[in-house]
Amino acid sequence: MTENRRFAPNPLPLPRARPAGRSNIPSLLGVWVLTLSAACAARVDRGTLDAMAQVAIPRPPTVSVDDCGWQSGASLATTGGPWRLGDRDPTTDDYRRLVRIARAAGTRLLTLWVLSELDRANTCARPEYNMPAAPSDMTEFGLHWDNRSHVSEENMVLMQLMREESA
Numbered sequence: 001m002t003e004n005r006r007f008a009p010n011p012l013p014l015p016r017a018r019p020a021g022r023s024n025i026p027s028l029l030g031v032w033v034l035t036l037s038a039a040c041a042a043r044v045d046r047g048t049l050d051a052m053a054q055v056a057i058p059r060p061p062t063v064s065v066d067d068c069g070w071q072s073g074a075s076l077a078t079t080g081g082p083w084r085l086g087d088r089d090p091t092t093d094d095y096r097r098l099v100r101i102a103r104a105a106g107t108r109l110l111t112l113w114v115l116s117e118l119d120r121a122n123t124c125a126r127p128e129y130n131m132p133a134a135p136s137d138m139t140e141f142g143l144h145w146d147n148r149s150h151v152s153e154e155n156m157v158l159m160q161l162m163r164e165e166s167a
Contacts, residue, residue: 071150
């Protein structure tokens, strides 16, 4: 007798609990996607499901690109620091590529910026934004922040590009 199941059994074990401070969401999402894929594959094998017609995984409402705006410095991702390009400093052309990728995908990208790197007036060093007036320093340099070495006309070109391409 053939067993009539609506979905294939889940072949994957549930994820183990993660250490404090780490989310289970990526693991659970992976289990969900793999389970859905296995269920669809099992039904396609039995000829009971036209996968392209009945299964749709929706697009996310947006995709975010973090750590935009770094002007210089190597990537510190391996030590828990910011991710950067690594071998070279980013240019406006890198951000133009992001715009082209978003257009090709038919969406917009949410870009999250490290604004201190674009600080043209050393605002991050102002006393009202640092201790003891503020709960923490604006940057790791506190009142000694000096961004003059990063100020360039390229910053203005980059910001104009972002203004033109923003929603």
